Amino acid sequence: MLSIKRLNTRDDGFKASLRALLAFDATQDDSIENAVTDILKGVRQHGDAALLDYTRRFDRVTAASVAELEITPAALAAALDSLDAAQRQALEAAADRVRRYHERQRAETWTYTEDDGTMLGQKITPLDRVGLYVPGGKAAYPSSVLMNAIPAKVAGVGEVVMVTPTPDGLRNPIVLAAAALGGVDRAWAIGGAQAVAALAFGTDTIAPVDKIVGPGNAYVAAAKRRVFGVVGIDMIAGPSEILIVADGTTPADWVAMDLFSQAEHDELAQAILLCPDAGYLDQVAQAMDRLLPGMPRADIIRTSLANRGGLIQVRDMEEACEIANDIAPEHLEISADEPQRWADLIRHAGALFLGRYSSEALGDYCAGPNHVLPTSRTARFSSPLGVYDFQKRSSLIQVSRDGAQTLGRIAACLAYGEGLQAHAASAEYRLPSTEKT
Amino acid sequence: MLSIKRLNTRDDGFKASLRALLAFDATQDDSIENAVTDILKGVRQHGDAALLDYTRRFDRVTAASVAELEITPAALAAALDSLDAAQRQALEAAADRVRRYHERQRAETWTYTEDDGTMLGQKITPLDRVGLYVPGGKAAYPSSVLMNAIPAKVAGVGEVVMVTPTPDGLRNPIVLAAAALGGVDRAWAIGGAQAVAALAFGTDTIAPVDKIVGPGNAYVAAAKRRVFGVVGIDMIAGPSEILIVADGTTPADWVAMDLFSQAEHDELAQAILLCPDAGYLDQVAQAMDRLLPGMPRADIIRTSLANRGGLIQVRDMEEACEIANDIAPEHLEISADEPQRWADLIRHAGALFLGRYSSEALGDYCAGPNHVLPTSRTARFSSPLGVYDFQKRSSLIQVSRDGAQTLGRIAACLAYGEGLQAHAASAEYRLPSTEKT
Numbered sequence: 001m002l003s004i005k006r007l008n009t010r011d012d013g014f015k016a017s018l019r020a021l022l023a024f025d026a027t028q029d030d031s032i033e034n035a036v037t038d039i040l041k042g043v044r045q046h047g048d049a050a051l052l053d054y055t056r057r058f059d060r061v062t063a064a065s066v067a068e069l070e071i072t073p074a075a076l077a078a079a080l081d082s083l084d085a086a087q088r089q090a091l092e093a094a095a096d097r098v099r100r101y102h103e104r105q106r107a108e109t110w111t112y113t114e115d116d117g118t119m120l121g122q123k124i125t126p127l128d129r130v131g132l133y134v135p136g137g138k139a140a141y142p143s144s145v146l147m148n149a150i151p152a153k154v155a156g157v158g159e160v161v162m163v164t165p166t167p168d169g170l171r172n173p174i175v176l177a178a179a180a181l182g183g184v185d186r187a188w189a190i191g192g193a194q195a196v197a198a199l200a201f202g203t204d205t206i207a208p209v210d211k212i213v214g215p216g217n218a219y220v221a222a223a224k225r226r227v228f229g230v231v232g233i234d235m236i237a238g239p240s241e242i243l244i245v246a247d248g249t250t251p252a253d254w255v256a257m258d259l260f261s262q263a264e265h266d267e268l269a270q271a272i273l274l275c276p277d278a279g280y281l282d283q284v285a286q287a288m289d290r291l292l293p294g295m296p297r298a299d300i301i302r303t304s305l306a307n308r309g310g311l312i313q314v315r316d317m318e319e320a321c322e323i324a325n326d327i328a329p330e331h332l333e334i335s336a337d338e339p340q341r342w343a344d345l346i347r348h349a350g351a352l353f354l355g356r357y358s359s360e361a362l363g364d365y366c367a368g369p370n371h372v373l374p375t376s377r378t379a380r381f382s383s384p385l386g387v388y389d390f391q392k393r394s395s396l397i398q399v400s401r402d403g404a405q406t407l408g409r410i411a412a413c414l415a416y417g418e419g420l421q422a423h424a425a426s427a428e429y430r431l432p433s434t435e436k437t
Numbered sequence: 438m439l440s441i442k443r444l445n446t447r448d449d450g451f452k453a454s455l456r457a458l459l460a461f462d463a464t465q466d467d468s469i470e471n472a473v474t475d476i477l478k479g480v481r482q483h484g485d486a487a488l489l490d491y492t493r494r495f496d497r498v499t500a501a502s503v504a505e506l507e508i509t510p511a512a513l514a515a516a517l518d519s520l521d522a523a524q525r526q527a528l529e530a531a532a533d534r535v536r537r538y539h540e541r542q543r544a545e546t547w548t549y550t551e552d553d554g555t556m557l558g559q560k561i562t563p564l565d566r567v568g569l570y571v572p573g574g575k576a577a578y579p580s581s582v583l584m585n586a587i588p589a590k591v592a593g594v595g596e597v598v599m600v601t602p603t604p605d606g607l608r609n610p611i612v613l614a615a616a617a618l619g620g621v622d623r624a625w626a627i628g629g630a631q632a633v634a635a636l637a638f639g640t641d642t643i644a645p646v647d648k649i650v651g652p653g654n655a656y657v658a659a660a661k662r663r664v665f666g667v668v669g670i671d672m673i674a675g676p677s678e679i680l681i682v683a684d685g686t687t688p689a690d691w692v693a694m695d696l697f698s699q700a701e702h703d704e705l706a707q708a709i710l711l712c713p714d715a716g717y718l719d720q721v722a723q724a725m726d727r728l729l730p731g732m733p734r735a736d737i738i739r740t741s742l743a744n745r746g747g748l749i750q751v752r753d754m755e756e757a758c759e760i761a762n763d764i765a766p767e768h769l770e771i772s773a774d775e776p777q778r779w780a781d782l783i784r785h786a787g788a789l790f791l792g793r794y795s796s797e798a799l800g801d802y803c804a805g806p807n808h809v810l811p812t813s814r815t816a817r818f819s820s821p822l823g824v825y826d827f828q829k830r831s832s833l834i835q836v837s838r839d840g841a842q843t844l845g846r847i848a849a850c851l852a853y854g855e856g857l858q859a860h861a862a863s864a865e866y867r868l869p870s871t872e873k874t
Contacts, residue, residue: 039612101557104549110541120538120805125784125817141855150503174854210817229673232818254866260859261604265447286451296858299588339835346831347562349740354556354835357867361860362836365848368557369832380647381564381669383830393820394783395806398776411802417611421733422697423798429691430794 043197079176101368117400131199133214149182155390156283461584480634481558516613563593570651592827602628761798
């Protein structure tokens with residue numbers, strides 16, 4: 001039997017119970033922080049030598065030079081060629097759909113000219129070089145390689161550099177194939193905080209990048225947090241979450257399996273179902289009991305659902321949407337007959353999956369939108385990974401001689417008000433009364 | 438006499454000299470970090486009471502309740518009414534221009550439907566509530582209030598909440614007037630790390646926000662860094678910088694004053710001039726010597742230029758643009774006859790000021806683009822503050838029954854490859870062969 005919390009919004013203390021369910025201790029571990037401090041310092045000071053040393057100690061891979069740790073473009077291409085036909089086709093179809101969706105996110109430079117000839121605008125440029133971290137071992141997801149590399153290449157990033165640890169020298173061929181398909185330009189068999197340090201600071205062999213993206217363990221996350229400012233970073237992801245708002249019209253088995261598909265990620269993953277119909281919640285609970293034994297990752301699912309899962313009875317669908325906005329979930333399935341009606345009420349969610357056919361799993365792999373999404377309520381203020389994370393803007397200001405007369409007076413007045421006389425003088429120099437050439 | 442470094446790209450060791458000039462020690466101060474830890478904990482645990490206590494200790498303002506510390510909408514409106522006509526007109530003209538520019542940055546929701554009926558898209562929503570930190574005392578810039586509040590309101594943020602310390606009860610009327618003009622919804626006379634804590638965690642009187650923006654001292658910066666994740670934050674700004682690329686055709690006095698306008702901000706500000714013409718660099722140096730005594734902030738300017746300023750002779754304008762890309766300056770003036778020709782070579786800068794009439798001061802106050810810009814080389818990967826910082830995206834995925842057949846197969850294949858059987862089953866449930874209702 002599967003144990004999962006049942007809540008009802010009519011209960012006293014529901015809000016507190018919901019908060020307790022959502023709570024997640026993100027406290028940083030001092031021993032990890034200290035280890036990362038040492039590793040960052042080591043790579044910064046000793047470069048390639050430190051990188052080789054840490055790789056030998058942590059991944060049990062001995063190399064005479066960092067150059068030996070390169071996974072060559074030929075090796076990436078060979079991995080792609082080695083896939084069986086079905087897997088290759090699936091990966092290619094996914095890459096193609098992800099690319100097409102992300103192409104719509106590309107921003108373009110714009111300018112406009114005012115009546116007096118002053119031109120204003122916003123110039124869009126891609127980042128020069130981006131580092132993509134890909135975990136080794138069991139958390140190595142080829143789909144993540146696509147989701148991170150493709151937006152960068154669509155943005156026009158000059159060079160995408162992948163790092164991935166290869167413990168005991170073991171390379172994951174599907175990950176390398178995905179790198180080839182995603183357009184990764186160079187790849188290195190390094191990982192951990194030492195790989196983050198190499199990307200941020202550069203070494204003799206590895207050129208520094210401008211931004212580092214991609215998931216990683218606690219050491220990688222701590223290292224990314226530390227190098228932020230030297231380089232850009234993407235979000236530091238918390239545990240993955242799904243919230244399903246159901247009106248009770250989707251087969252209970254489907255919703256049960258959607259909850260499982262989140263819970264199977266890891267013990268900290270969170271899967272919550274909201275529905276106005278208590279009977280439907282019962283059906284889903286029964287379906288979960290029936291389906292669990294067939295799941296290879298049943299133990300992870302059981303722990304995740306027992307500790308962090310929830311079946312919540314709401315008064316109505318409107319209330320479900322209010323709660324969804326409060327939770328601001330990473331993934332929100334609206335499994336209902338009129339999904340758009342409820343979607344219109346949603347302000348905060350990483351991705352909305354509308355209607356019974358839109359299971360999260362389809363979005364995780366191949367619908368097109370990115371699967372790197374804001375977790376832990378950060379959808380209140382942040383967005384899925386996208387092309388916009390690999391482009392940046394520069395303001396364009398070309399003031400005409402006439403424009404300088406108007407703007408100069410305004411600027412000088414405000415500058416005097418702020419006590420900044422050099423600002424005022426710089427503006428006034430451009431006025432006709434003082435203009436000298 | 439003003440002392441400022443002269444460099445030449447032809448010199449041995451130029452690169453190292455340039456690095457040394459750009460270097461800036463951003464080490465965090467442990468005593469500040471510890472104080473901020475205590476303040477955050479205090480406000481989190483004791484709410485309003487802690488806020489009142491810190492405000493009494495740090496700002497010497499005693500209030501019986503946090504409600505007493507509100508700066509009411511009527512008080513903001515009164516401050517606006519109290520401005521003299523010229524200043525009010527200047528502030529209104531600036532607000533109007535900033536608003537018009539930022540309206541072009543607003544993103545809109547888009548969707549598209551594929552042949553099989555699957556709908557994909559990107560939904561745009563504003564943040565619900567934003568906190569705007571405005572420093573008290575000498576660093577209180579009304580222009581900054583406009584530059585932070587207007588993009589938030591253009592984005593559609595429901596509530597913009599300003600906090601600003603009022604040491605000894607002293608309120609800055611121009612700051613309050615700018616808040617009224619910028620559309621600030623509520624304002625509180627609180628500051629420091631305690632104000633950041635109140636905005637991030639909320640108290641009985643102050644509702645929590647979703648993002649905190651605006652400049653502040655080291656305590657405010659440390660507090661923002663700590664609450665990041667609970668709320669969004671804007672960049673933590675380093676010292677302000679200008680890089681001027683000149684071809685020698687702009688009056689030397691103008692360029693000298695533009696360098697001063699950056700240097701007068703504070704002793705750590707950085708002002709650097711690149712020019713192929715040694716004679717012109719001499720002229721600018723002479724102009725600075727002549728103009729410095731007339732500057733009220735001459736001491737700050739002298740220190741800033743002596744420690745962090747530079748006049749650099751380059752081989753040609755192309756080389757100047759290469760160096761500009763390496764520096765990735767916050768402000769880049771291209772003071773030249775063909776500014777667009779050189780602007781096309783620039784990949785990394787917060788804002789580009791093109792042509793002799795486009796002094797940075799015009800952009801600081803009223804050209805239209807934002808004056809909150811990426812510092813310390815972060816223009817390599819980040820952008821000016823904009824409407825996009827107050828909007829966020831949610832992916833939209835509505836898979837049709839037909840679409841689920843195609844996508845389900847791809848997703849299931851990839852999910853099996855990643856060992857995620859519940860993902861595969863969730864996708865396969867939507868295939869016709871297994872579909873049950």
